[in-house]
Amino acid sequence: MTAFIVVCVAMLLAALLWMVLPLLRAPQEKGTATESTELASYRTERRFSGLAVALLVPVLAVVMYAGLSNWDWKAVQIESAQAANMEQAVAGLEAKLKENPDNLEGWIMLGRSYTAMSRYPRAADAYQQAYDLSKGQNVEAVTGLGEALALTDEASLAGRAGKLFDAALAIAPNDPKALWYGGVAALRSGDLRLGRDRLQLLMAQNPPPEIRGVLARQIQDLNEQIAAAGGEAPPSQASAPSAAPAAGARAIQVSVSLSPQLRQQLTGAVPLFILARDPSAGGPPLAVQRHSSDSLPLNVTLSESDAMIPTRSIATVPKVVVVARLSRGGSPQQQSGDLYGEAEYEFGKSSGPLTIVIDRVVP
Template sequence: MTGFILACAAMLTAAALWLLVPLWRPSAAAPAAAAASAASSDATVGTPPAHERLIAGIVVGLLPILAILMYASLSQWDWRGVQEAEQHTAKMDDLLQQLEQKLAQNPSDIQGWLLLGRSHTGMGHYRRAVDAYQRAYELSQGRNVEALVGLGEALVLSDETTLANRARVLFEEALRLAPDHPKALWYGSIAALQADELRLGRDRLQRLLAQNPPDELRGVIERQIQSLDQQLDAVP
């Protein structure tokens, strides 16, 4: 937003100078006759009269104000929302920095690494989320379900091809430790379907549906199960 405002200010300034400078600069091509007729006056050769220059200055001065008022009344841009979003991002960055400093002092804090991973995932910093979850995974020796699922999800979000290899291994291990983990079931079902394991993918979706997901997700799951049932019925 700051860059946009600066750009607008620069363009308004350029427009004002483009209009104002010619009005105040003497004309080098003024006819000799005009110079003779103006000799009796105090006007500068080729320079518009003082009242015209005053009017031009007022008009040019009002241009930026008029432009700002028109933009504020006609624009649909949510300035307050943008400002609040920037403030929230700055606050989150500050909190993450504090958390990273605490983890530097206590690098064996598994819950701290999990919190850092969740925060980076929520902010879209997927590669940094992978690093944080990897630390939690190593500290727990691969036995922490949240570290397994979080690491798998961060890997998929940063590179979806990992769902066919390492990320799937992580989700499978998470389901072995927690068979009803909703996120592991979701990603595990997608991985199974991508590998043409239709029945396994369908069973996992059915277990996820039994957990009473939100209505939007329920509709997606039900349609997918129905489609899989039709495909499985068609198999000899």
């Protein structure tokens, strides 16, 4: 926001210099007294005009911007105040924990705060303290640490973060956060049945409608994959309707095609992953869909219902990078040799379908 104001002021000053300086430049002196009098009068008029322009243009610019802009200045002030209050509260909590480092609930609260502020490495440090104090027996400390590690580096779901969620489920088999992340971790390791079963357990807890839509879509997709691999999907879940974007929900229309040069490199059908990422932060994708190279070219709609994590969707960021990737190994993780294309989409500014051509190869 500060950068925006600085740029606006610089542009306004440049415009004023362009308009005012010619008015202040004095014409050459004439010879006669009459001509000198006229010249003095002319100079006065030009200086008055320059002063009027210098005063009126900034006022006019501010009035026009205030009347025509849709920028919510009040919301920005509220957000800034909330951020300042959060910083102050976190600083106070850190000071208390320095005096009393054995405060388990304090470390958990600090971990929650840092997660809410998207400071995931700091959140992991706080939850690690709580994990150590509880000797790994406090479920919120275990799942909080696993979540912070996963949001810092999604690859950790196949490592320590995944093991933490398994440990949490051994203590509390119905913990919602452990079921969700444990399901995602199982899917990343290739265990489709375990991942689906965990998501079904989470669905049975009657989550909010928006989360239920995400789960329904994920479970339906998993049942289709299990059936395609030769397994049997439960009839009640195999027929579950796909989740459509809710009214007013954010969605991106994406048109995906494959360049003719790379099409020649494909010898058969491979999985096609279309995903949206936050360009300013790491962590799991904000939205994911799985298709097949056989369906190219195709048009899809990425929406909030395609989120991997219900609390992290395309509705939580101002801008995303959408990637379309053909996975030669069938893995959701990017690997050398995969074919991909990407494009940026900014909510409120971008319009129309986002066109992506898969024309690059992962080194």
